[in-house]
Amino acid sequence: MVILETKHLSFSYPDGTLALDNISVVIEKGKKIAFVGRNGSGKSTLFLSMNGTHRPKKGEILFHGKPMKYDSKSLREIRKNIGIVFQNSDDQIFAPTIYQDVAFGPTNLGYSKDKVEDIVNKTLEYVGLTHLKDKPPHHLSGGQKKRVAIAGIVAMDPEVIILDEPLANLDPVGADEVMDLLNELNYFGKTIIISTHDVNLAYGWADYVFLMNEHKVISEGTPEAIFMHDDNLKAAYLRRPVTLEIYEEIKRRGLVKPQCCPRDIPDLVHSLRSQQLLWAKVPSEVKEGDYINLGILYGDYAPESGYEAANCKVLHVHEDGLAIVEMDRKPYRAGSIGIYDTEYYSKDELLDIIDRDEIECIGAMGKRSKILAEGDEIYLHITAGVVDRSILNSLAGQRCLILTNGGMVGHALERIKDYMQKSGINIPVTVVNPNQES
Amino acid sequence: MAHILDDYAVLSPLRYKNNWLKIAIVTFGLLAGVSSNSPLVPFLIAICMSFATLYFAKVPASFYFRILAAPAGFVIVSVVIIAFFFGEGAKLFSFDVFGLTLGVSKAGLDMALLVFARTLGGMSCLFFLSLTTPMIELFSVLKATKLPDSFLEIAMMMYRYIFVFLDVAVGVKYAQSVRLGYKDFKTSFRSMVMLGTNLFIRSWEQGEKIYVSMNARCYDGKLILLDDKRPVEMPELMLTLAYFALVVLTFYFTRTVSVL
Numbered sequence: 001m002v003i004l005e006t007k008h009l010s011f012s013y014p015d016g017t018l019a020l021d022n023i024s025v026v027i028e029k030g031k032k033i034a035f036v037g038r039n040g041s042g043k044s045t046l047f048l049s050m051n052g053t054h055r056p057k058k059g060e061i062l063f064h065g066k067p068m069k070y071d072s073k074s075l076r077e078i079r080k081n082i083g084i085v086f087q088n089s090d091d092q093i094f095a096p097t098i099y100q101d102v103a104f105g106p107t108n109l110g111y112s113k114d115k116v117e118d119i120v121n122k123t124l125e126y127v128g129l130t131h132l133k134d135k136p137p138h139h140l141s142g143g144q145k146k147r148v149a150i151a152g153i154v155a156m157d158p159e160v161i162i163l164d165e166p167l168a169n170l171d172p173v174g175a176d177e178v179m180d181l182l183n184e185l186n187y188f189g190k191t192i193i194i195s196t197h198d199v200n201l202a203y204g205w206a207d208y209v210f211l212m213n214e215h216k217v218i219s220e221g222t223p224e225a226i227f228m229h230d231d232n233l234k235a236a237y238l239r240r241p242v243t244l245e246i247y248e249e250i251k252r253r254g255l256v257k258p259q260c261c262p263r264d265i266p267d268l269v270h271s272l273r274s275q276q277l278l279w280a281k282v283p284s285e286v287k288e289g290d291y292i293n294l295g296i297l298y299g300d301y302a303p304e305s306g307y308e309a310a311n312c313k314v315l316h317v318h319e320d321g322l323a324i325v326e327m328d329r330k331p332y333r334a335g336s337i338g339i340y341d342t343e344y345y346s347k348d349e350l351l352d353i354i355d356r357d358e359i360e361c362i363g364a365m366g367k368r369s370k371i372l373a374e375g376d377e378i379y380l381h382i383t384a385g386v387v388d389r390s391i392l393n394s395l396a397g398q399r400c401l402i403l404t405n406g407g408m409v410g411h412a413l414e415r416i417k418d419y420m421q422k423s424g425i426n427i428p429v430t431v432v433n434p435n436q437e438s
Numbered sequence: 439m440a441h442i443l444d445d446y447a448v449l450s451p452l453r454y455k456n457n458w459l460k461i462a463i464v465t466f467g468l469l470a471g472v473s474s475n476s477p478l479v480p481f482l483i484a485i486c487m488s489f490a491t492l493y494f495a496k497v498p499a500s501f502y503f504r505i506l507a508a509p510a511g512f513v514i515v516s517v518v519i520i521a522f523f524f525g526e527g528a529k530l531f532s533f534d535v536f537g538l539t540l541g542v543s544k545a546g547l548d549m550a551l552l553v554f555a556r557t558l559g560g561m562s563c564l565f566f567l568s569l570t571t572p573m574i575e576l577f578s579v580l581k582a583t584k585l586p587d588s589f590l591e592i593a594m595m596m597y598r599y600i601f602v603f604l605d606v607a608v609g610v611k612y613a614q615s616v617r618l619g620y621k622d623f624k625t626s627f628r629s630m631v632m633l634g635t636n637l638f639i640r641s642w643e644q645g646e647k648i649y650v651s652m653n654a655r656c657y658d659g660k661l662i663l664l665d666d667k668r669p670v671e672m673p674e675l676m677l678t679l680a681y682f683a684l685v686v687l688t689f690y691f692t693r694t695v696s697v698l
Contacts, residue, residue, distance in 0.1 A: 053650055076656050084654050090602050091647040095661065096574045096594050108656040136448060136574060138601035156655065 003029040003191055004050065004082070004160060008059035011049055019045040021215040022059070027193065029159075032186050034202035034223075035195040037212030038237045043195035044087070046212075047162050050193075051082045080109060083153035087165040089145035090137075098124070098140075098148050099133040105156040123155045127181060128367025143174025150181060160191045167201065176384040179205065180366060187411045203227050203241035204264050211236040224261040243268055266391045270423045282314065282323045290314045292325070335394030336428040339412055342369045342405040344433055347376045353432050354401065361393050365404040365412065373403055387415045394427050401432070443505070447572035452495045456668045457571060457579050463678055464567045470685050471559035476692035477551040479685060480559030486681055487562040495570045502569075506561060513557040521550035573597050591661045599644065603637055610636055 004027040011020040020042050027033055035043045048054045050061060052068060052075045061068040068078060086092045095101035102123055106116045124130045127147045137145060146166065153161055166182070167175045179201075186192045196202055202209055203223045210220045213236045219226060226232055227241055240248075243262055250256050255273055262268040286292060292312050312325035338357060340350060353359070363382030364370045373380055380403075382389045390400040402412055409431060416429050447453065452460070467487060471480035488506075491497050524546040532541025574597075580590055610633050614620065619629035 048650070051654055053654065076658075079654055079656050086647075086651055088647075091644070092651045094595050094598050094648050094652070096577065096597050100594075100661065104652075104657075104661065105655040107661070108658050134453075134574070136444075136572070136601070137598065138605075139445070139448065152655065 001029045002026055003064060005062040005065075006046075006050070006059065007062065009046075009049060009056050009061065010058040011045060011054050011056050018215055019054075020049065020056070023215075023217050024059075025210055025217060025220070027160075027191065028208070029191055030186070030189055031191060031207045032182075032205060033191070033193045033208050033210070034206035035193070035210045035212055036197065036199060036202045036236065036238065037195075038197055041212040041236075042215040043212055044164050045215075047084055047164055047193070047195065050162060051084050052078045080156055081158050082160045082162065083156055083158035085146075085149050085153050085161065085163040085166065087168055089142070089149045092149045092152065093137045093145060096136055097134055098129065098137065101137070101148060102151045102155050105152055109156060119155050123151045125368075126154070127151045128177075128371060141174070143170050143177060146170060146174065146178055147181065150178070154185065158190070160193065161185060162193045164195050165197075166194055167196065167198065173384065177367060183411065184366065184408055187407050197238070199227065199233075199238050199241045200243070203243065211238070213237060223263065228261055247271065264388050266388055266395075266419055267422070269392060269395065270425070277315070277324055277326055279318075279322055280312065280325045281321055282317070282325070284321060286314055286317065286323065288314055288317055335396065335398045335400060336430075337390050337394050337416060338399070338401045338430055338432040339409055340401055340403050340432050341409050341434075342372050342403050345372055347378075349433065350378065350403075357401070357432070358399055359401045360398045361390070361400040363390055363400065363402050365402060366406075366408050369403040369405055378403075387412050391416060391419055391427065395425065443568050444572050446495075446497055446501070446569050448574070450495050450497075450570045450572075452570040453572060453575065454668060455570070455674065456670045457575050459670050459674060459678065460567060460571055461579065463681070464563045466682060466685070467563040468560055470689060471556050471563070474556075474689055474692070475552070477548075477555035478692045479689050480552075480555035482685060482688050483559040484555070484562045486684075487559070487566045491562070491566045491569055495566070497569050502565070505565065509557065509561050513554055517550045517554045520553055521546045524549050587661075588659075594661060595648070599641070602644070603641060606640060607633065607637055 006023055006025050009020055009023040010018075012018045023042075023046060035046065037043055045054060049056055052061075052070065055070055063078060063082070068074070093101050095104060099120060103116050103120045106119045111119070120133075121130070124133055127150060129144065129147055129151065132140065132144065137148065140148065150161075150163070150166075161182075163182070166178055170178060182192050182194070183205075194206075206223055208220070209223050209226045210217050211226060211232055212218065218235050219232045227244055230240065233240055243264065247256065247262050247268060250272075251258065256271045257273050260267070260271050262271050280292075282292060290313075292314060312327055314323050314325050316324040318324065336357075338353070338359070340353065354362070361381045362373075362378065363386040364373050364380050365386040370380070370383060382393075386402055386404075390402055394400050404412060413429065413431070416427060419425075420427055467483045471483050474480060488502070492499055492502055521542050522540055524543075527543050527545060529541030529543050530547065532539055534540075577590060577594055577597075580593070611629075614629045614633065618625070620626045
């Protein structure tokens with residue numbers, strides 16, 4: 001379903017500088033959208049047009065199929081539903097305390113005092129900042145300020161959240177926390193639009209990408225379609241994502257299966273072609289293309305899994321009962337992934353599970369789970385890119401546990417199942433403490 | 439950035455106590471100190487308030503005495519002058535300088551001590567308030583005094599952006615000084631002017647940005663103000679009343695007494 005659309009949108013600033021030139025984009029509901037372009041390509045101006053701040057000179061903007069109107073009542077409606085988070089948090093956070101700043105939007109929507117209080121407390125808990133609510137903004141770190149800015153928008157419950165360079169000036173941990181938050185919001189149905197010049201971020205994260213340069217959208221499509229083509233990137237003065245760059249290089253050396261574009265590290269690992277060819281004695285009835293089992297080996301393919309099974313594909317049958325076979329070894333005891341819902345957290349239960357399932361690797365996703373784990377001194381092996389790292393570790397034979405809560409449980413399950421479907425590798429995955437009531 | 443008064447107030451353990459109680463304590467101290475004729479009362483107030491600031495509000499003693507030193511130094515100079523030039527009558531002691539007789543009379547000394555005590559008492563009261571009650575809390579007090587809302591909102595935003603611009607100013611000043619912008623008087627002057635201009639332009643731009651960002655969140659002329667209910671607790675009330683009683687009694691018994 002289309003939620004936001006621009007048709008032949010043009011805008012120039014009062015001094016005559018052209019900022020947007022005939023832009024037509026269609027944004028689907030519930031997607032993760034990235035506008036990618038170098039500085040000054042018009043991303044911020046486009047965003048300010050989308051929430052009605054800039055009135056286009058030509059063309060129009062449609063929200064839910066209806067053209068945007070610029071009287072104050074319609075603008076209010078638009079701005080309630082299209083929230084925008086500015087690049088510099090200090091431009092946005094102007095109240096003397098965090099609580100007051102997050103309360104600003106809901107107050108303006110005319111909610112009662114109790115309702116405002118309820119919304120603000122929920123939102124602050126959601127972004128993991130409850131303990132800072134009476135602090136003035138200048139006592140916060142950059143990442144915390146960014147989460148306050150996002151909370152200020154989320155508190156108004158918009159359908160679309162636009163973020164201008166959400167990761168600018170953030171350290172890696174702060175950036176991960178912000179991205180986790182965005183993924184979670186998206187999972188609960190918000191359409192997320194970001195602008196960035198970080199191609200790695202856009203490639204790994206977005207569902208759909210618009211490349212911008214010189215105030216125009218120069219190409220659009222799925223990240224694979226956009227970033228595989230150097231022409232697109234060159235025209236936008238951007239470079240290729242690192243994952244793709246590595247993939248291309250090893251592809252040229254014949255080390256990967258062709259025709260797949262890895263989005264992330266698990267994809268990349270899966271694209272690797274097994275390179276172990278060896279001569280083996282085979283029974284006479286074996287034909288080329290057959291799979292034979294050469295037994296169980298202790299080996300170095302998956303050193304952390306203990307032992308592995310070697311299945312071999314016969315590539316060529318030679319005379320004297322010899323054949324060239326390709327080792328296709330899988331860890332015999334594959335790792336597993338358990339998901340622990342911290343909504344029903346109890347320390348003893350969690351420790352029992354860790355003990356019982358011989359968990360070797362624990363990751364936490366979402367601020368709340370991290371705070372819980374840190375509070376009870378449970379060592380976290382992974383705090384960033386949790387699902388991806390857990391998949392990688394379980395492929396290498398480890399037993400992983402992901403601590404998370406609420407809707408993120410479903411999100412993680414889906415993400416792992418996605419990987420299994422794409423790769424054909426089965427990873428045992430369970431929710432280890434399912435909700436007893438349901 | 440170094441800690442400034444407001445940072446101590448924000449982090450103060452007394453921050454979440456009832457604002458009106460704190461203001462009552464401070465107002466009482468100021469009035470009692472000013473209306474007393476004996477230096478004993480303001481001295482007593484100074485000691486009590488300093489103790490409260492150091493012990494209950496946990497302000498580091500080194501920091502407290504440093505900020506107290508500035509007005510104290512100033513007042514000591516004034517006190518010496520007052521002692522020598524005020525008051526008639528018999529001199530307690532005197533000496534000649536180039537044929538001019540300088541001396542300190544009893545009345546002069548009394549006056550000097552009183553001024554010294556009042557200043558110290560007043561300062562310790564005000565420091566108690568400013569080290570335990572951040573601006574954030576005072577806004578809700580101002581709100582209750584029925585000041586116009588727009589005045590308050592502007593004050594709140596000014597408060598917020600003081601810190602943003604303070605950061606900018608510190609950054610610019612640093613950038614200037616690493617390129618020798620303060621090497622002598624003339625360049626310092628030029629650099630200061632540039633810093634000022636820069637800040638002015640930036641605050642202008644910031645104003646426009648805030649306007650856009652406030653509109654993006656449907657601004658319609660309402661900012662929320664904190665008005666937490668913070669009841670006065672019994673121990674606090676008892677302690678305050680004991681303090682008041684002590685000061686009043688001292689006031690009463692010293693009304694005709696002077697130190698010397």
